[in-house]
Amino acid sequence: MKIKSLEEIYLFSLPIKESEIIDFFLGASLKDEVLKIIPVQKQTRAGQWTRFMAFVAIGDYNGHVGLSVKCSKEVATAIRGAITLAKLSIVPVPRGYWGNKIGKPHTVPCKLQAAVVLCWCVSFLPPEALA
Secondary structure (H helix, E strand, O other), X not given: OOOOOHHHHHHOOOOOOOHHHHHHHHHHHOEEEEEEEEEEEXXXXXEEEEEEEEEEXXXXXXXXXXXXXXXXXXXXXXXXXXXXXXXXXXXEOOOEOOOOOOOOOOEOOOOEXXXXXXXXXXXXXXXXXXX
16 A cells, blocks of 8 residues: 555554655645743753753644654754654644634634643634634
8 A cells, every 4th residue: 555645644543753754745835943942951960961952843834733842962953853753743633614614724623732741732712613
């Protein structure tokens, strides 16, 4: 069986083990955003051990989103690692309508939650959908 789209991977619940798979299917439409970079320290006998933790969100503005966290000794290495992990954690996001059905589906039809170590993202319903 040959996989022709990213939706087939999700349909059959196949694991994505390489970030190049996401690059092949989503390619240039994929955008990444560094949410936050924080220094973290560990106390040892010799002093403090400083590392950097990067939080990254990635998506294609067409229903696919990924979140990740990576800790490393250098900021650039942490960001690169977080982008790779975010590609591996991409999931499809269902979309619906809010108010009227003009145009393509554009809002999230239900409450979504995602957690990555220290980052917790919750997408809430629009006010009219709660009624």
